[in-house]
Amino acid sequence: MFSDELLARFLDASSRGDVETVSVLMSRSTELLNQRGEQGWTALMLAARNGHFDVAKVLLSHGCDTSGTNRSGQTAADVAQFWGNLHIARLLASVPDPVPDLRRLLPDRAGEEPDTFFNREFLDRMSVKRSDSEWLDSKQASPDSVFLLFHKLNPLVSSGAGETRLCKLRAPGVQELLKNGDTVVVFLGVERQEKQEKDDDLVAWFALDTEDDPTEFLKTEDPGCFFLPGAMPGLLRLSDDDAGVVAQARSVLAWHSRYRFCPTCGSATKVEEAGYKRTCLRAGCRSLQGVHNTCYPRVDPVVIMLVLHPDGNQCLLGRKKTFPPGLFSCLAGFVEPGEALESAVRREVLEESGVQVGPVQYLSSQAWPMPSCLMIGCHCVALTTDVTADENEIEEARWFTRQQVIDALVKDKRAVFKMPPRQAIAHLLLKHWTGFNANL
Numbered sequence: 001m002f003s004d005e006l007l008a009r010f011l012d013a014s015s016r017g018d019v020e021t022v023s024v025l026m027s028r029s030t031e032l033l034n035q036r037g038e039q040g041w042t043a044l045m046l047a048a049r050n051g052h053f054d055v056a057k058v059l060l061s062h063g064c065d066t067s068g069t070n071r072s073g074q075t076a077a078d079v080a081q082f083w084g085n086l087h088i089a090r091l092l093a094s095v096p097d098p099v100p101d102l103r104r105l106l107p108d109r110a111g112e113e114p115d116t117f118f119n120r121e122f123l124d125r126m127s128v129k130r131s132d133s134e135w136l137d138s139k140q141a142s143p144d145s146v147f148l149l150f151h152k153l154n155p156l157v158s159s160g161a162g163e164t165r166l167c168k169l170r171a172p173g174v175q176e177l178l179k180n181g182d183t184v185v186v187f188l189g190v191e192r193q194e195k196q197e198k199d200d201d202l203v204a205w206f207a208l209d210t211e212d213d214p215t216e217f218l219k220t221e222d223p224g225c226f227f228l229p230g231a232m233p234g235l236l237r238l239s240d241d242d243a244g245v246v247a248q249a250r251s252v253l254a255w256h257s258r259y260r261f262c263p264t265c266g267s268a269t270k271v272e273e274a275g276y277k278r279t280c281l282r283a284g285c286r287s288l289q290g291v292h293n294t295c296y297p298r299v300d301p302v303v304i305m306l307v308l309h310p311d312g313n314q315c316l317l318g319r320k321k322t323f324p325p326g327l328f329s330c331l332a333g334f335v336e337p338g339e340a341l342e343s344a345v346r347r348e349v350l351e352e353s354g355v356q357v358g359p360v361q362y363l364s365s366q367a368w369p370m371p372s373c374l375m376i377g378c379h380c381v382a383l384t385t386d387v388t389a390d391e392n393e394i395e396e397a398r399w400f401t402r403q404q405v406i407d408a409l410v411k412d413k414r415a416v417f418k419m420p421p422r423q424a425i426a427h428l429l430l431k432h433w434t435g436f437n438a439n440l
């Protein structure tokens with residue numbers, strides 16, 4: 001046993017770098033070694049804070065624990081690193097951890113925000129203008145404004161020189177559609193300007209979707225244009241700028257095509273806020289009192305995760321029956337009501353593969369307009385390794401080594417599986433884990 005006074009002397013000696021006193025006190029009671037003082041600081045943390053290498057060495061030679069944390073969640077190694085005592089940080093890093101910390105297997109998150117497909121904000125959404133009907137009317141009539149046309153949610157594009165580009169129609173080209181009271185027009189935003197322009201000079205973009213086949217009307221416009229069929233993989237052919245605009249337009253238009261009637265009472269609705277709101281037309285409907293998410297476009301959060309093996313050298317991938325042959329990707333699933341992202345990651349991985357997950361770390365997100373998902377990309381570490389794929393959803397799920405992932409990334413002839421396309425956040429999660437930065 002030891003007294004509070006003895007502990008105070010021990011911590012003080014460690015903090016001052018008094019190796020002799022530290023050694024003498026430890027010979028009286030080895031229990032002092034991992035005891036905590038103020039704010040949960042141990043003798044090792046105090047030595048690490050103040051750069052006392054010899055004290056740290058003596059403490060370690062007596063089997064001092066290196067994995068404990070203070071009340072700020074820092075280990076002794078974190079403290080040494082933070083205060084620039086790198087010789088102590090290195091010393092601590094060389095000591096095997098008695099309880100392996102699975103968080104250490106998660107890749108470093110530092111770095112620039114990735115320029116992910118569908119995420120590029122080419123337009124300024126200018127939401128403040130959504131309620132300015134006079135300004136919107138003048139923009140819809142302006143010869144400079146751009147109109148993107150969709151048919152059953154497929155964008156009108158033209159193709160040439162290996163590129164698929166959105167067709168930018170002008171007001172006269174969409175006159176007939178605009179006159180039709182059933183056409184929903186969504187204000188997407190204005191082109192970003194180098195210098196501050198007057199609101200009247202800004203170039204506005206709109207999107208409209210038509211259920212009727214407008215082929216006749218298109219023949220007279222531009223014979224090279226066609227509606228890009230099949231959201232996947234069709235939309236992946238777009239340029240990064242076009243993909244960003246389509247992510248916004250397609251999600252909002254999809255909402256209009258599916259939520260025509262009031263979700264609360266089933267009555268007809270009218271479109272407001274330049275396509276960003278639908279309001280019930282039945283006086284007395286509950287949705288007219290207060291703010292209700294049923295009146296606004298949906299976003300469906302989906303977690304997508306690369307599960308790392310506790311050996312740090314493998315990751316878990318799965319394939320759905322609908323995937324192209326050979327392709328394996330990260331597991332993913334919709335977040336359920338009343339669920340945190342971490343819980344959704346653990347539940348979906350368990351459901352789809354039978355693997356239990358420990359630590360979870362967010363990396364970055366991606367808009368995925370099929371029709372309005374928000375992919376939330378995470379890395380996580382498995383606690384168990386036996387895989388039992390959920391046959392309803394997943395055809396096969398298994399562990400792949402880091403080398404196998406790199407082979408697939410560089411499309412080496414030894415590759416045993418195909419990577420998800422570079423436009424998918426699954427690709428980014430895999431690439432980030434391998435630390436592979438080449439521009440592939």
Ligand SMILES: NC(=O)C1=CN([C@@H]2O[C@H](COP(=O)(O)OP(=O)(O)OC[C@H]3O[C@@H](n4cnc5c(N)ncnc54)[C@H](O)[C@@H]3O)[C@@H](O)[C@H]2O)C=CC1
Nearest residue numbers: 300302304329332333334368370373375420424425426427
């Ligand atoms: N960008 C990327 O790299 C990837 C994107 N995805 C997207 O993530 C989405 C979700 O992944 P899944 O594995 O299919 O999810 P999941 O594992 O939760 O299973 C899908 C099932 O969940 C149910 N479900 C629950 N909430 C739903 C909602 N709001 N909308 C539709 N279905 C709902 C349906 O029964 C559906 O069949 C996919 O539909 C796909 O569009 C999936 C994998 C990769």
Ligand SMILES: [Mg+2]
Nearest residue numbers: 331332333393
């Ligand atoms: Mg899934």
Ligand SMILES: [Mg+2]
Nearest residue numbers: 332333348352
């Ligand atoms: Mg699932």
Ligand SMILES: [Mg+2]
Nearest residue numbers: 333334335348
């Ligand atoms: Mg699910």
Ligand SMILES: [Zn+2]
Nearest residue numbers: 262265280285
């Ligand atoms: Zn209603």
